Amino acid sequence: MNDATPAKPKVSLIGSAPAKIWGMELAEWQRRAWLKIGASGLGDDGAVLVGTDWVLSPALQRGLLDTPGAALLVDDPETGAKRVAAIHVPDGSTNSREAMAALVSRPLESGSQLQDLQLTPKSMQELAPDYNAALRKSEAPYALSIFTTSPGVIERRQFKGAYKGVTDIVTKYAWPWPAFHVTRWCASAGISPNMVTTLSLVLVCAAFWLFWQGAWLPGIAAGWAMTFLDTVDGKLARTTMSYSKWGNVYDHGIDLIHPPFWYWAIYVGLLANGSTVAAGTLTNALYVIIAVYILNRGEEYAFMSKFGFHIHVWKPVDSFMREITARRNPNLLIFMVSVLAGYPEIGFLCVAAWSVICLVFHGIRVVQSYATSEPVVPWLSR
Numbered sequence: 001m002n003d004a005t006p007a008k009p010k011v012s013l014i015g016s017a018p019a020k021i022w023g024m025e026l027a028e029w030q031r032r033a034w035l036k037i038g039a040s041g042l043g044d045d046g047a048v049l050v051g052t053d054w055v056l057s058p059a060l061q062r063g064l065l066d067t068p069g070a071a072l073l074v075d076d077p078e079t080g081a082k083r084v085a086a087i088h089v090p091d092g093s094t095n096s097r098e099a100m101a102a103l104v105s106r107p108l109e110s111g112s113q114l115q116d117l118q119l120t121p122k123s124m125q126e127l128a129p130d131y132n133a134a135l136r137k138s139e140a141p142y143a144l145s146i147f148t149t150s151p152g153v154i155e156r157r158q159f160k161g162a163y164k165g166v167t168d169i170v171t172k173y174a175w176p177w178p179a180f181h182v183t184r185w186c187a188s189a190g191i192s193p194n195m196v197t198t199l200s201l202v203l204v205c206a207a208f209w210l211f212w213q214g215a216w217l218p219g220i221a222a223g224w225a226m227t228f229l230d231t232v233d234g235k236l237a238r239t240t241m242s243y244s245k246w247g248n249v250y251d252h253g254i255d256l257i258h259p260p261f262w263y264w265a266i267y268v269g270l271l272a273n274g275s276t277v278a279a280g281t282l283t284n285a286l287y288v289i290i291a292v293y294i295l296n297r298g299e300e301y302a303f304m305s306k307f308g309f310h311i312h313v314w315k316p317v318d319s320f321m322r323e324i325t326a327r328r329n330p331n332l333l334i335f336m337v338s339v340l341a342g343y344p345e346i347g348f349l350c351v352a353a354w355s356v357i358c359l360v361f362h363g364i365r366v367v368q369s370y371a372t373s374e375p376v377v378p379w380l381s382r
Contacts, residue, residue, distance in 0.1 A: 007040045008038045008039050008040050008065045008066075009039065009040060009046065009047035009048050009065060009088070010039060010040050010041045010042060010043055010045065010046035010047060010048070011034045011039045011041075011042050011046045011047075011048045011049075011050055012042070012043065012044055012045070012046030012048070012049050012050070012101070013027060013030055013031075013042065013050055013051075013052040014049050014050065014051050014052060014101050014104040014105060015051055015052050015053065015104070015105050016052055017051075017052045017053035017146045017147070019053075019146045019151055020151065021055070021146075021151050021154055021155055021158075022155060022158075022184070022187040022188075022239050022240045023187040023188035023189070023190065023240075024187075024240070026052060026053070026055075026146060027052055029055075029240075029241065030050070030052060030055075032240070032241035032242070033058075033061065033241050034050075034061065035241075036241045036243070037058055037061040037062055037065070038062065038065060039065060047068070047088060047089045048064060048065060048086065048087070048088050048089070049086060049087045049088075049089065049097075049100060049101050049104050050064075050085070050086040050104070051084075051085055051086065051104045051105030051145070052105075053105055053145045053146045053147050054074075054085040054086065054105065054143055054144070054145050054146075055142075055143070055144045055145075055146070055154050055158070056072075056085070056086070056141075056142070056143050057128065057141045057142045057143070057161055058161075059128035059129060059132065059141050060072075060124055060127055060128040060141040060142070060143060062128070063127030063128040063141075064086055064088055064127055065088070067088055067122065067127060068088050068089070068090050068091045069088060069089075069090035069091070069093075069118065069119055069120050070087070070088045070119070070120055070122040070127060071084055071086075071087045071088075071103070071114050071119040071120065071121050071122060072084070072085045072086040072087070072122055072123075072124070072127060072143065073085070073108065073121050073122065073123060074124065074143045074145075076107065076148065077148050077149070078148055079107070081107045081108070082107065082108040082121075083105065083106065083107050083108065083145070084103045084104050084105065084106060084108055085104070085105070085143050085145070086104065087100050087101075087103065087104060087119060090118050090119065093117075093118060095116075095117045095118060096117075099117060100117055100119070103117075105145070124140070124141045124142070124143055125140070125141070127141070128141035129381075130381075131378065131380055131381035132165075133309060133378070133381075135161075135162070135163070135164045135165060136164055136165050136166040136167075136310060136312065136313045136319075136378075136380070137164065137165020137166065137380060138165070138380040138381065139160075139161060139165070142157055142161070144157060155180075155184060155239070156180065158238075158239050159176075159179075159180045159183065159184075159235060159239060160176075162234070162235050162238035162239055163176060163235065165380070166310075166312050166313050166319045166322050166380075167322065167323070168322065168323055168324070168325075168327055168328075168329040168330055169323040169324055169329070169330060169333075170227065170329040170330070170333060171227070171231055171329060172323060175227075175228055175231045178228070179228065179231045179232050179235060180235075182228075182232050183232050183235045183236045183239060186232065186236050187236060187239065187240050191236075192236075192242060193233045193234070193236045193237035193240075193242055193243065193247055193251075194233075194246075194247050194250060196229050196232050196233040196236060197229075197230075197233045197247070197250055197251050197254065199229055200226045200229040200230050200233065200254065201254055203222050203223075203225050203226035203229065204226050204254060204258045204261075204262075206222040207219050207220075207222035207223040207226060207262060207265075208258075208261055208262060208265045209265075210222055211262060211265035211266045211268075211269050212265040212268050212269055212272075213269060213272075214269035214270070214272055214273040215269075216269070216339045216344055217339065219265075219269075220332065220335070220336050220339065223262065223332050224332070227328065227329055227332070230251070230254075230255060233247075233251055234251060255328075259293060259327075259328045259331075260289075260290045260293055262328075262332075263286060263289045263290060263293075263351075264286065264290075266335065266344075266348055267282055267283070267285075267286040267348070270282055270344060270345050270348060275344075275345045276345060277345040277346075277349065281349070282345065282348065282349075284352075285348055285349050285351075285352035286352075288352045288355060288356060289331075289351055289352050289355050292326065292352075292355035292356060292358070292359045293326075293355070295359055296325075296326070296355075296358065296359055296362060299311070299359070299362045299363055299366050300362070302366055303365075303366050303369060306369075306370070307369065307376045309377075309378055311362065311365060311366065311369070313378040313379065313380055314365070314369065314376060314377075314378065314379065315379050316379055318365060319379070319380075321358070321361060321362075325358045325361075325362070326351070326354050326355040326357075326358040326359075330354075331351045331354070331355075334347055334350050334351050334354060335347040335348065335350075335351060338350065
């Protein structure tokens with residue numbers, strides 16, 4: 001018995017569109033995008049016919065690849081007429097492929113044009129779900145033509161689509177605007193996501209050394225710069241279609257490993273600078289912060305292993321809590337406020353206390369999820 005997953009069809013790009021997005025010719029961006037999403041290749045004999053001018057959301061691309069006979073119709077923002085953005089040639093079709101290709105990127109004159117070619121009209125919503133599990137958000141699919149939407153607007157829409165919906169308060173509210181412009185600059189300059197990640201690793205080490213010395217403000221500045229680049233590298237990878245398994249491991253490996261080392265360095269810096277808090281109290285706080293960091297990851301794993309998605313998108317309260325829970329960015333924010341107030345050791349103790357509160361909260365939520373008789377599904381997918 002052959003359980004191999006059938007290969008996805010090839011894609012043919014129809015027409016030309018002399019424009020650039022993310023620093024590359026649109027045709028090249030399309031090639032990368034379709035190969036990344038799973039198309040078996042691009043060529044003149046593709047079963048999926050897509051207008052080169054049309055930029056589709058990843059979910060919409062997948063839906064189109066999986067739906068033979070579909071003709072994706074999109075409303076023209078200028079005239080309101082239906083335009084054919086893409087066609088998936090029906091399996092076993094004997095109709096003229098050239099006749100189908102002639103419809104792509106053109107206004108649809110009548111429904112009979114599709115019926116005659118055994119094509120089924122499909123809207124974006126019929127081909128793609130709103131919920132994106134990987135990015136933990138609900139967002140409508142999009143199809144934008146370079147002929148009716150400027151490259152800048154398309155880039156902003158793609159950047160928004162690449163951003164996680166459920167994340168910490170700093171990443172969600174402080175970084176989007178500057179991260180978009182830096183991501184755009186990196187793409188135009190040919191800077192790769194792994195190069196950005198490597199620079200963030202350098203900043204991880206710089207912040208560690210500065211915290212160790214008790215140089216709080218320079219250390220915090222290096223820390224925030226690292227967290228900012230941690231936002232940029234992922235967005236750059238998704239928007240330029242240059243993400244990879246290695247890049248994902250590299251990025252997330254750094255994210256997972258470095259926070260305890262920062263807490264340790266802060267602890268050493270506090271002791272070296274004559275803290276007014278007893279050394280034993282600071283030591284206990286360090287143990288608590290690191291223990292909670294590990295245990296909290298265990299809580300998340302316990303939930304995900306049973307239900308298959310992050311606990312932070314179970315209910316609205318969990319999504320809200322993710323914004324402020326005791327992770328790197330909220331903890332760094334707490335510590336920064338205390339440093340600015342002149343009490344770094346109090347900030348360290350507050351991080352420890354907040355970590356315990358968050359551990360208890362998430363622990364209760366895990367117990368509730370295991371005990372409930374209701375279906376446990378992401379609230380954003382309903």
